[in-house]
Amino acid sequence: MKKSFDFDKDGHIGWKELDFRDKVAYTMAIILIASGILMAFLCFFLTGDYNVTDGVLFYCSEVFVTGGALLGIATYVKSKFGEISNYINNKFKENEDN
Numbered sequence: 001m002k003k004s005f006d007f008d009k010d011g012h013i014g015w016k017e018l019d020f021r022d023k024v025a026y027t028m029a030i031i032l033i034a035s036g037i038l039m040a041f042l043c044f045f046l047t048g049d050y051n052v053t054d055g056v057l058f059y060c061s062e063v064f065v066t067g068g069a070l071l072g073i074a075t076y077v078k079s080k081f082g083e084i085s086n087y088i089n090n091k092f093k094e095n096e097d098n
Contacts, residue, residue, distance in 0.1 A: 022074060029070035036063040 015023070036059065043056040 022078075025070050025074055029067040032063040032067035032070075036060040036067070 018026075039056055040052055040060050043052050044050055047053070
């Protein structure tokens with residue numbers, strides 16, 4: 001059975017309507033980005049010379065790219081799917097009114 005989504009006026013899907021896989025992807029992206037920020041701040045302030053080491057910079061770059069890709073790709077696909085669905089629904093409504 002296909003799941004019907006509840007789109008708002010902008011064509012976005014709410015958190016409750018997301019699949020488990022999408023919720024995990026969004027949660028992991030947020031955790032990755034937060035861990036990169038935390039790691040950079042901790043490394044900067046806990047080292048005596050206020051320097052961020054190469055390993056921490058590499059970790060931060062990897063988690064920012066991965067987290068951004070998870071958020072960006074999922075958001076883009078969901079928004080385009082919402083736009084297409086709204087367009088189709090509007091065309092069906094116009095045809096029913098005529």
